Amino acid sequence: MSAVATMPAVRGKLTPNAPLAPLVWFKSGGSAEWLFEPSDAEDLVQFLRQIESDMPVMALGLGSNLIVRDGGVRGVVIRLGKPFAKIERVDEVTLRCGGGASGILVSSTARDAGIAGLEFLRGIPGTVGGFVRMNGGAYGREVSDILVSAKLALRSGDVEEWPADKLGYTYRHSEVPEGAVVLEATFRGIPGKPDAIGAEMDAIARAREESQPLRSRTGGSTFKNPPGHKAWALVDAAGCRGLTIGDAQVSEKHCNFLLNLGSATSADIEALGEEVRRRVKAKSNITLEWEIQRVGTE
Template sequence: MNATQTLPDVRGKLTPDAPLAPLVWFKSGGAADWLFEPKDAEDLADFLRDLDPSVPVMALGLGSNLIVRDGGFPGVVVRLGKAFAKVEALDATTLRCGGGASGILVSSTARDAGIAGVEFLRSIPGTVGGFVRMNGGAYGGEVKDILVEADVILRSGERRTLTLADLGYTYRHSELPDGAVVVAATFRGRRGEPAAIQAEMDRISASREASQPLRSKTGGSTFKNPDGHKAWQLVDEAGCRGFTVGGAQVSEKHTNFLINTGTATSADIETLGEEVRRRVKAKSGIELQWEIQRVGVAK
């Protein structure tokens, strides 16, 4: 596909040859053939229905858990804007959240409504769509604990509501079909006192600040924790703390984070990750699995 190809009419915004590096936390990688920012769910559904079925589609949230390869993404990247970022309390324990809403907005709205149990979302730098797709989790909570249902638009343009069971959650993984975009989700927590909820959010925030390289260009947790092990510990024991490839480095502060020191290509970052996996396997016999999504084509 290329940027001269005819695409369906939209009411939102379509940008050809759109650089993705500014939109992802690593600040590296190539461009998308097209970036689509739909006006609303109907605009997105119509577009996907009429788009050539052979064109790849990928949803992009805050780009925190993502390596976009240097050759870019050969297809359409969908980014949900303000129209998809609303959060409201439906009742005393239930929240309705747009797919583009941030974890901070969800947890803050929950606090104001006296809904506990979703504080952990405060610590995940992403949007509801990404949380639902990845079964996002941290600090003892994960999306499967709070999800009631998710509204998705399939690659075919069909709109569907998926239940918790439909999503087939495992650790940092769901059965959400390729090319599907999460446009909304319903989360259920429990009654709580706003002051106690805020205190828990503050505790999580302080803990994260102390242990993670938040001021760096990073992609969050790089590898999944293997059963019975902590990924960072395996990386550290394999002698990889501070290890570099080109402009990419294993964080000195938290060894399950890779950082772009300023000049890294996506190839540097991915090569570094693969070398860390190799060293961990050699040292411990354990094969680390990527948690960060890697998309697009190499240059």
């Protein structure tokens, strides 16, 4: 499967054995068998139609909520760049956003258009594709509150527009099929004043800066909040604040964040997370679920 001749011609960039560590926030992990950066949606769709039907496909956004295991990722990792970051205003309160657009770009565009209700996206360090797939949320709101529909390139290369109710949203979960890529999403807010929207976004940015280790090599929120609990408080109560394995550490600033202090492997980071889960279970009898996606082979 590693021979270049087995892959279709593309207009974008197709790289074999591509290191993924530089593309993810933890700065750890192995390589992708193939990394494809399509030039546009048609390039992506044709590629999906032509590759072997059993070849695994995984979309990669900003790599913020992701552990790439040290053995790397089989198949194709698809990274949506600038051609997929366009945002179009549909009506007074609706935006159509490319799958590669960041939360900051979407919320800023909404602010400038006088669309309120999307401010929380300022607090999600990812792309539209990632937070549509994961029902990303922050500060009391989540994507399911604002999503009208999502356009998906399925693994087969078929393109379908799914209404929000077909995505089967629950907490940090959707029914986006495996191997599908979110091409676009349509979000709807409510009318608002740009100054007030901007003030809310600034408040969110300040709160994140004060409470989260944003300038570190981290993966964002590690564990989902169990019903009726805050994950960070359970981790803290179990005595895990500052806990280390190798160069991986539970953040002392916000203990639902794991850090790579410099040379941690993905195995170190994942092992630390599992040790935290073990200690929380022993202390509170609550089983924490990973929010961070873990992919690849060990």
